[in-house]
Amino acid sequence: MERIAxxxxxxxxxxxxxxxxxxxxxLFGEEIQRLMTGPPENGSSFTALLGLPxxxxxxLLHSPESDTAPAELSGEAWRDNHMNPHKLYYCSPTFPAxxxxxxxxxxxxxFAAGENSPETSSVPSNSSHxxxxxxxxxxxxxxxLPPLISNPTVENKNQRSTKRKERExxxxxxxxxxxxxxxETSEEAEKLPYVHVRARRGQAxxxxxxxxxxxxxxxxxxxxxxxxxxxxxxxxSGTALxxxxxxxxxxxxxxxxxxLSMRLAAVNPRIDFNLDSLLATESGSLVDSxxxxxxxxxxWPDVQANGNRQPYQQxxxxxxxxxxxxxxxxxxxxxxxPEHSLLSYDSSANSGPLQSNQLKMEL
Amino acid sequence: MxxxxxxxxxxxxxxxxxxxxxxxSKKEMSFLExxxxxxxxxxxxxxxxxxxxxxxxxxxxxxASKDDSNKGxxxxxxxxxxxxxxxxxxxxxxxNKRNRSKKISRKSxxxxxxxxxxxQMVMASSIAKRLVKKRTQVLKSLVPGGGSMSEFSLIExxxxxxxxxxxxxDVMRHLANVTELLNRK
Numbered sequence: 188m189e190r191i192a193x194x195x196x197x198x199x200x201x202x203x204x205x206x207x208x209x210x211x212x213x214l215f216g217e218e219i220q221r222l223m224t225g226p227p228e229n230g231s232s233f234t235a236l237l238g239l240p241x242x243x244x245x246x247l248l249h250s251p252e253s254d255t256a257p258a259e260l261s262g263e264a265w266r267d268n269h270m271n272p273h274k275l276y277y278c279s280p281t282f283p284a285x286x287x288x289x290x291x292x293x294x295x296x297x298f299a300a301g302e303n304s305p306e307t308s309s310v311p312s313n314s315s316h317x318x319x320x321x322x323x324x325x326x327x328x329x330x331x332l333p334p335l336i337s338n339p340t341v342e343n344k345n346q347r348s349t350k351r352k353e354r355e356x357x358x359x360x361x362x363x364x365x366x367x368x369x370x371e372t373s374e375e376a377e378k379l380p381y382v383h384v385r386a387r388r389g390q391a392x393x394x395x396x397x398x399x400x401x402x403x404x405x406x407x408x409x410x411x412x413x414x415x416x417x418x419x420x421x422x423x424s425g426t427a428l429x430x431x432x433x434x435x436x437x438x439x440x441x442x443x444x445x446x447l448s449m450r451l452a453a454v455n456p457r458i459d460f461n462l463d464s465l466l467a468t469e470s471g472s473l474v475d476s477x478x479x480x481x482x483x484x485x486x487w488p489d490v491q492a493n494g495n496r497q498p499y500q501q502x503x504x505x506x507x508x509x510x511x512x513x514x515x516x517x518x519x520x521x522x523x524x525p526e527h528s529l530l531s532y533d534s535s536a537n538s539g540p541l542q543s544n545q546l547k548m549e550l
Numbered sequence: 551m552x553x554x555x556x557x558x559x560x561x562x563x564x565x566x567x568x569x570x571x572x573x574x575s576k577k578e579m580s581f582l583e584x585x586x587x588x589x590x591x592x593x594x595x596x597x598x599x600x601x602x603x604x605x606x607x608x609x610x611x612x613x614a615s616k617d618d619s620n621k622g623x624x625x626x627x628x629x630x631x632x633x634x635x636x637x638x639x640x641x642x643x644x645x646n647k648r649n650r651s652k653k654i655s656r657k658s659x660x661x662x663x664x665x666x667x668x669x670q671m672v673m674a675s676s677i678a679k680r681l682v683k684k685r686t687q688v689l690k691s692l693v694p695g696g697g698s699m700s701e702f703s704l705i706e707x708x709x710x711x712x713x714x715x716x717x718x719x720d721v722m723r724h725l726a727n728v729t730e731l732l733n734r735k
Contacts, residue, residue: 402702409705416712427678430685433708437692440715447722448592452584454729 557599558717564595565721590614596718605703606711609695 390396414420414429417436423429568591594614597607689704690696693711696704 406702413709427681427685434688443719447726448585448589450726451588452581
């Protein structure tokens with residue numbers, strides 16, 4: 188998976204590498220494409236879109252090799268951080284067995300609010316703790332902190348990491364935002380539950396404010412996505428104004444749906460949309476030539492699944508009908524037949540060459 | 551994320567099916583009835599195109615199925631997954647009730663707190679926070695099922711909702727244009 192947050196704002200206009208994005212002028216098209224190629228865990232659009240924060244730490248801390256010398260890595264880490272000053276990497280990468288990255292992440296992570304964990308008591312709260320936050324799924328509590336204490340291996344590694352951090356702190360006076368070391372491994376993705384946040388110079392470093400900051404960063408990244416989605420939001424700064432724009436956009440879309448349904452109701456004396464006749468008369472003269480191209484694949488006759496829809500019609504029958512549907516079906520045969528083919532399209536539709544054709548015809 | 555074209559196709563498929571069922575049930579429908587039927591089947595089709603993976607879709611479906619007259623239509627559009635989807639949306643409703651009671655108690659606490667601090671100097675950050683809070687309230691009222699979401703999930707739901715709304719509007723507009731052109735001929 189690619190980074191959303193960082194690349195979104197900058198590379199929005201360079202999308203269009205995929206053919207289905209072409210006509211849709213969404214600025215985030217490129218990222219969405221990349222997100223599609225990433226592995227959504229449960230296949231839903233949202234989790235793919237979410238780009239859950241990287242939880243490399245869990246992987247890292249479970250991996251055995253984390254004993255490389257911190258000194259040589261620290262320079263590399265700082266260089267990396269210097270180059271990407273303000274990005275928090277939300278799309279989680281697959282974590283390669285790279286000991287440098289492992290060690291870096293191990294060093295840069297601590298338990299958040301780990302009042303019960305042994306190492307936090309040893310480390311004074313004023314030292315720069317970094318927060319390990321569990322990312323939210325859409326359904327889970329966004330602010331729950333991980334119960335890491337129960338995991339002994341993780342604890343051990345963190346003890347080591349906090350000691351290393353103390354040494355590091357003595358060497359360096361300030362801390363910077365962590366880039367999650369995974370900027371180099373941007374291509375593959377694997378969802379890891381921890382976000383590494385570093386305290387900026389001069390900021391409060393207790394665990395609560397760090398957690399707050401991590402949460403705010405998550406929200407800000409999502410807001411950036413929203414900003415790119417809603418047209419005209421890019422130039423606006425400030426959450427309230429952006430929210431205003433989003434609200435007005437959603438309202439206008441909902442109003443459009445209302446008006447369009449009114450239009451459709453006015454156009455048809457009875458709501459029968461005979462796609463067959465639509466296509467027959469429209470193929471030449473449509474302004475929006477996309478529509479027939481979209482509808483055409485749906486009309487491909489597929490006889491086998493014709494029986495699928497009948498049970499549902501039966502259900503509908505039993506609920507509300509006075510007149511039998513079956514009788515009606517016989518009469519306008521050419522009306523019903525294409526509809527059935529339309530409806531029964533789904534079974535075989537998603538296979539084979541049809542799919543690629545459909546993808547090429549974009550709306 | 552599903553590519554936009556397949557979303558539109560699914561939506562169109564389910565929508566046409568729903569409309570067919572509506573028209574097959576009643577011979578004569580007034581203008582408003584037709585409009586309602588169209589909009590309802592469009593909304594339900596859009597929500598089911600997401601297969602109840604998002605909260606707003608589940609809330610939409612549960613709202614639509616509350617009305618008994620729509621129930622049959624909703625079930626048909628949802629198709630084979632209707633039972634599991636209904637169960638999912640019912641659980642969502644229950645969660646809403648729990649969250650609502652929690653929120654009421656939280657609000658009463660915060661009101662007490664706010665009265666204490668009102669005498670102090672009003673900072674710009676608090677003004678900004680209040681503005682943002684108001685707008686999130688409005689957004690919650692717009693997005694279906696938004697009342698019980700945290701801020702973070704609200705933003706994600708809005709994202710998905712906007713995408714689906716766009717697809718819906720596109721498909722509807724195309725269909726409207728086509729039928730109008732047809733009628734003119």
